Amino acid sequence: MTTGAGHEKARQELQGQLHAMKDQAQRNKLGQFSTPIELAGEVIKSSLAWLPKRESVRFLEPGFGTGPFYSALLQSVPASRIERAAGYEIDSQYIEPNVRLWGDTGLRLHLGDFTQVEPPADEAHKYNLIVCNPPYVRHHHLSSRQKQQLQAAVSQRLGFEMNGLSGLYTYFMVLSQAWMTKGGVGAWLVPSEFMDVNYGRRVKEFLLSRVTLHRIHRFDPHEVQFDDALVSSAVVFFTNAMPPEEHHVEFSFGGTLGKPKMSTYIGLDRLGRVSKWTHLPRRMPESVQEACPGVLADLFSIKRGVATGCNSFFVLTPDQRQRHNLPSKFLQSILPSPRDLECTEILADDNGEPLISKRRYLLSCDLSEESIRREWPALWEYLERGKAEGVHQRYLCRHREPWYCQETRPPAAFLCTYMGRPTTKSETPFRFILNHSQATAANVYLMLYPKPQLAALLQEAPELALAVWKALSSVTAEHLIGCGRTYGGGLHKLEPRELAGISTDAILRVLPDEIRRKPHRQLPLFSP
Numbered sequence: 001m002t003t004g005a006g007h008e009k010a011r012q013e014l015q016g017q018l019h020a021m022k023d024q025a026q027r028n029k030l031g032q033f034s035t036p037i038e039l040a041g042e043v044i045k046s047s048l049a050w051l052p053k054r055e056s057v058r059f060l061e062p063g064f065g066t067g068p069f070y071s072a073l074l075q076s077v078p079a080s081r082i083e084r085a086a087g088y089e090i091d092s093q094y095i096e097p098n099v100r101l102w103g104d105t106g107l108r109l110h111l112g113d114f115t116q117v118e119p120p121a122d123e124a125h126k127y128n129l130i131v132c133n134p135p136y137v138r139h140h141h142l143s144s145r146q147k148q149q150l151q152a153a154v155s156q157r158l159g160f161e162m163n164g165l166s167g168l169y170t171y172f173m174v175l176s177q178a179w180m181t182k183g184g185v186g187a188w189l190v191p192s193e194f195m196d197v198n199y200g201r202r203v204k205e206f207l208l209s210r211v212t213l214h215r216i217h218r219f220d221p222h223e224v225q226f227d228d229a230l231v232s233s234a235v236v237f238f239t240n241a242m243p244p245e246e247h248h249v250e251f252s253f254g255g256t257l258g259k260p261k262m263s264t265y266i267g268l269d270r271l272g273r274v275s276k277w278t279h280l281p282r283r284m285p286e287s288v289q290e291a292c293p294g295v296l297a298d299l300f301s302i303k304r305g306v307a308t309g310c311n312s313f314f315v316l317t318p319d320q321r322q323r324h325n326l327p328s329k330f331l332q333s334i335l336p337s338p339r340d341l342e343c344t345e346i347l348a349d350d351n352g353e354p355l356i357s358k359r360r361y362l363l364s365c366d367l368s369e370e371s372i373r374r375e376w377p378a379l380w381e382y383l384e385r386g387k388a389e390g391v392h393q394r395y396l397c398r399h400r401e402p403w404y405c406q407e408t409r410p411p412a413a414f415l416c417t418y419m420g421r422p423t424t425k426s427e428t429p430f431r432f433i434l435n436h437s438q439a440t441a442a443n444v445y446l447m448l449y450p451k452p453q454l455a456a457l458l459q460e461a462p463e464l465a466l467a468v469w470k471a472l473s474s475v476t477a478e479h480l481i482g483c484g485r486t487y488g489g490g491l492h493k494l495e496p497r498e499l500a501g502i503s504t505d506a507i508l509r510v511l512p513d514e515i516r517r518k519p520h521r522q523l524p525l526f527s528p
């Protein structure tokens with residue numbers, strides 16, 4: 001084998017040419033986003049640390065692209081240490097130029113779908129170093145046939161069941177075990193999403209019980225690693241061996257692999273009990289299921305706001321309402337989107353209308369089309385217009401009867417924005433809102449409906465609402481972020497169930513003693 005820094009220069013040129021041949025949509029389809037060489041170098045350097053010092057390397061890069069990890073390997077170890085190197089790539093356009101580029105290094109590049117190729121049966125043909133940036137293709141871009149094949153492959157080769165909603169990248173990672181020698185090392189540059197979402201549970205189980213998980217480094221979403229794919233990435237390192245007793249996993253965050261901003265070690269046992277991993281290694285909020293004596297679900301029923309199926313049609317400005325002459329009977333005040341809401345306490349006029357500058361109205365009607373045609377011609381005309389634009393064919397509308405009738409969401413006194421990014425104005429991506437008006441809210445908000453005991457208290461002493469709202473607002477951004485999920489570019493989301501798991505400590509402090517002593521959890525759910 002030969003090596004050479006010249007290869008890297010030529011690789012980057014080739015990467016540029018191949019990139020230019022395709023548009024974003026084509027690249028998305030196969031998850032084609034290349035790893036910056038500096039990062040590839042760091043990943044290779046870290047993964048070599050788990051291989052015995054003098055052991056010769058049998059290297060595999062599935063989803064080869066132009067092979068930045070291979071290139072980094074060639075620059076990191078003497079050629080004599082590389083016993084064998086191979087790549088798999090599904091895109092035929094990549095093969096010929098790669099063969100020209102790497103042919104003289106001894107690389108064996110195979111054209112094929114890595115997830116469907118039969119792994120080597122014997123240890124001698126397996127690999128002791130597999131490094132990969134797998135295609136980030138979400139499950140809904142996989143056909144049901146593909147999903148079945150992927151699940152079947154994992155089940156047959158590893159006797160392990162994956163969640164049907166898993167993205168392609170998780171199959172790459174799990175399936176790689178069948179290609180690894182005993183004691184072989186895997187390093188995976190993947191979106192950090194699997195650490196929080198439901199489908200990721202099985203992947204985490206795999207990492208905890210089937211291999212020895214060494215380290216997960218999560219990059220700071222504010223320093224996204226890829227220019228053209230907004231994913232918050234992590235690198236997962238593991239060895240193909242059962243974890244030793246008392247094994248600890250390193251979780252690091254931010255900075256670089258060599259110099260993370262934070263790092264901590266967590267025992268496997270404890271890790272198995274933590275439901276979300278992306279907030280590690282920050283100080284763990286006394287996690288929801290683990291140790292919460294009281295959680296928001298004890299005091300509130302939390303629901304997402306109305307999902308209209310087409311806000312541009314069902315949510316109207318005062319101007320649009322007037323222009324289409326729509327009857328007030330079918331319009332209800334609704335809050336504008338959080339970015340158009342300039343305050344966090346919404347006052348109301350005598351009619352319960354919100355005193356805000358950007359008023360909005362939600363259109364909803366449960367009459368049949370026939371009665372609307374007869375009795376409400378202006379509304380009829382507006383609905384016909386919507387039909388001409390295909391609004392009635394949209395997913396949510398199609399599943400409603402009639403398609404223009406919204407689900408019921410009474411106004412809530414307390415709301416929380418459902419997603420956001422920390423801004424320079426306010427450090428927290430989530431805002432709690434105190435709503436004195438009769439306006440409902442769309443699904444960009446979470447609506448907190450007090451359960452009976454709290455509702456009764458608030459009725460008796462309405463001034464308590466302000467204290468409750470302030471207590472909610474005092475929950476730190478870190479705590480909220482830790483309970484929710486983080487996406488690329490620093491976007492944070494909080495699902496109703498996640499908000500429901502937040503500790504009530506701050507709120508109980510402002511409530512009378514009696515509510516603290518009552519067993520809230522046994523109260524029936526308050527259904528709005």
Ligand SMILES: C[S@@+](CC[C@H](N)C(=O)[O-])C[C@H]1O[C@@H](n2cnc3c(N)ncnc32)[C@H](O)[C@@H]1O
Binds near residue numbers: 033035066115133
């Ligand atoms: C995220 S890119 C990474 C490329 C390269 N390893 C890097 O790090 O820059 C994923 C690569 O996997 C390839 N790919 C997608 N699906 C594949 C499959 N089923 N089998 C093999 N390769 C696949 C894509 O064409 C793309 O080149």
